[in-house]
Amino acid sequence: MIRPVFDRIAIIGAGLIGSSIALAARENGAADKIAIYDANEDVRRRAGQLGLGEVCDTPAATCSDADCVILCVPVGAIETACEALAPSLKPGAILSDVGSVKEKALAAMQAHCPESVHLIPGHPIAGTEKSGPESGFSTLFKNAWYILTPLPQQEEAYNSALDRLAAFWEMLGSKVEIMEAGRHDRVLAITSHLPHLIAYNIVSTAYDMESVGEGEVVKYSAGGFRDFTRIAASDPTMWRDVFLNNREAVLETLGRFSEDLAALQRAIRWGDGDTLMKEFERARGIRKAIIDAGQDTSDVNFGRNTSDKPKH
Amino acid sequence: MIRPVFDRIAIIGAGLIGSSIALAARENGAADKIAIYDANEDVRRRAGQLGLGEVCDTPAATCSDADCVILCVPVGAIETACEALAPSLKPGAILSDVGSVKEKALAAMQAHCPESVHLIPGHPIAGTEKSGPESGFSTLFKNAWYILTPLPQQEEAYNSALDRLAAFWEMLGSKVEIMEAGRHDRVLAITSHLPHLIAYNIVSTAYDMESVGEGEVVKYSAGGFRDFTRIAASDPTMWRDVFLNNREAVLETLGRFSEDLAALQRAIRWGDGDTLMKEFERARGIRKAIIDAGQDTSDVNFGRNTSDKPKH
Ligand SMILES: NC(=O)c1ccc[n+]([C@@H]2O[C@H](COP(=O)([O-])OP(=O)(O)OC[C@H]3O[C@@H](n4cnc5c(N)ncnc54)[C@H](OP(=O)(O)O)[C@@H]3O)[C@@H](O)[C@H]2O)c1
Numbered sequence A, B: 001m002i003r004p005v006f007d008r009i010a011i012i013g014a015g016l017i018g019s020s021i022a023l024a025a026r027e028n029g030a031a032d033k034i035a036i037y038d039a040n041e042d043v044r045r046r047a048g049q050l051g052l053g054e055v056c057d058t059p060a061a062t063c064s065d066a067d068c069v070i071l072c073v074p075v076g077a078i079e080t081a082c083e084a085l086a087p088s089l090k091p092g093a094i095l096s097d098v099g100s101v102k103e104k105a106l107a108a109m110q111a112h113c114p115e116s117v118h119l120i121p122g123h124p125i126a127g128t129e130k131s132g133p134e135s136g137f138s139t140l141f142k143n144a145w146y147i148l149t150p151l152p153q154q155e156e157a158y159n160s161a162l163d164r165l166a167a168f169w170e171m172l173g174s175k176v177e178i179m180e181a182g183r184h185d186r187v188l189a190i191t192s193h194l195p196h197l198i199a200y201n202i203v204s205t206a207y208d209m210e211s212v213g214e215g216e217v218v219k220y221s222a223g224g225f226r227d228f229t230r231i232a233a234s235d236p237t238m239w240r241d242v243f244l245n246n247r248e249a250v251l252e253t254l255g256r257f258s259e260d261l262a263a264l265q266r267a268i269r270w271g272d273g274d275t276l277m278k279e280f281e282r283a284r285g286i287r288k289a290i291i292d293a294g295q296d297t298s299d300v301n302f303g304r305n306t307s308d309k310p311k312h
């Protein structure tokens, strides 16, 4: 028989990530009891209808008996959520989160987390463009990386809590990595935050041109634009909070991006085909590395409506 | 019985688009005989092995008897290819192309096309990130737009040739649109050319950061970055030619993009969450419009490895 890692977990925030954790924990037997809370009454009701777990009406009721509490709210809401539940935390429990920014999330939790509780921030490198409790599914974390950013140099009890939390995520199918919070934020600025900012921006630019055009931007979006709109359909609140809370790393990465773009712009203006070729050729190498690392499908067009397309 | 639109078509350039036309024309019975030529001897050999059609050794042999000749070479090669075959064109034949830029393609063909031949440029809004004869497939053009940019105010013979070419593409499954070449280039600058430029650029930026990092850009690419690498895996020669030949429209669109990006950058720097929210929210509308228009799948993550994910 599979032994659950935790007797009782508490999930705060029943959106895409929270509901996916609930479904995955149950399906994989990683927790015996699953308590869930959301500040939004309507979301709580829907979470109950979806059978995500024992839906509680207050943070206190959700957390008081939990061995592990996971905050699944936008980064900007972590401090409020943490403040509300901190007094109910059981000594020796684990307090974690799934926020896409780690230094600010850590600080927000540290401001309220009691000494007796093991604070271990985390972040799944998995997600979709949808949000809300209905968008969750139990295999979201399967084969995905899960980054934990534990506090440095802790005693044994903390380290054993860290092992338990890692084991929990492994039961959900994730590959767990330990990383320093600041490094996490710099790495994710380029692999996730900048791509989202750029996608939002190109959609904005197109939007302004569309409004003076005749529906052509939407009509001919299969030429490349539609890929960007998927990313830009992600939750605005979540992403506002990411940019406000990872400001330095995002601005630094954006600065490099703009420099590089100015060089391409110059090459186009002056008809410098060699520079364009050089830049474009090395991009292929990164795509290959991503496919070789199992981080994306090699099917053409991501395998969209794929049945009749070649796989190579 | 289905009647082919053309007795004999000639395809010049047996890459992704050329080989897909050959396969689609045969499968749909749109042409009785399919002759194919590529300047690259190795590509000719592979085209023969793939059974794409009657592979010829010279442009003259391919075109001399063709009712419709379609240039499927990079935009920068259109003039050379056209010059080589122009003397062999049959009076009353159609000369077309599939280049992603239309004003420059038109000028390149006009420089050599005999008076007796009907010059009708075209562009399929369909493609993948792969190139070469092996990447072609017969359903590439199905349900995709096909833009024709005919010469203005022509006599009857020309207009009837235009009807035949449109009918050919409709038999391949495309929806045909007529557009002025300059307008095509401005619309595609935003729906296709700028997205590719931005994708190449972000991959470049990441590449430089990756080379000082520890493989983390590839490892954590599922956070958004991997979507951009697909587009940036497209053929460098094709895209160099697109940017060099649609310079004005691309630079104009890029200018707007950079302005918009500066505004987002400023909002991040000054912690202006309201501006970020406003921009991010309207992006969702465009995504919805694209899905409603049937221009992309609504499956989450494009339906990548999709079986266990919700469709809503
Ligand atoms: N989506 C992704 O792809 C992804 C991937 C990795 C990590 N993350 C991180 O995961 C977290 C959650 O994202 P998500 O996509 O699951 O968001 P979501 O679907 O929008 O769900 C968040 C839920 O939290 C609720 N909430 C807000 N403030 C709260 C509070 N103080 N107490 C309790 N509940 C509260 C929200 O209610 P309201 O709707 O009323 O605000 C909403 O129901 C974010 O920190 C995000 O950075 C997301």
Ligand SMILES: NC(=O)c1ccc[n+]([C@@H]2O[C@H](COP(=O)([O-])OP(=O)(O)OC[C@H]3O[C@@H](n4cnc5c(N)ncnc54)[C@H](OP(=O)(O)O)[C@@H]3O)[C@@H](O)[C@H]2O)c1
Pocket: B012, B013, B014, B015, B016, B017, B018, B037, B038, B039, B040, B043, B072, B073, B074, B075, B077, B080, B081, B098, B099, B100, B101, B123, B124, B125, B126, B127, B128, B129, B130, B131, B132, B133, B235, B238
């Ligand atoms: N790929 C897309 O997604 C897409 C979508 C819509 C439109 N288009 C347009 O379609 C055209 C072809 O693109 P593609 O993706 O099919 O390219 P591709 O797979 O690279 O094939 C182009 C072929 O043309 C050959 N070629 C080059 N110069 C030639 C010449 N003077 N005479 C005869 N053959 C020559 C090339 O040989 P070498 O390899 O030796 O150069 C190559 O085999 C381009 O104009 C592009 O803008 C592409």
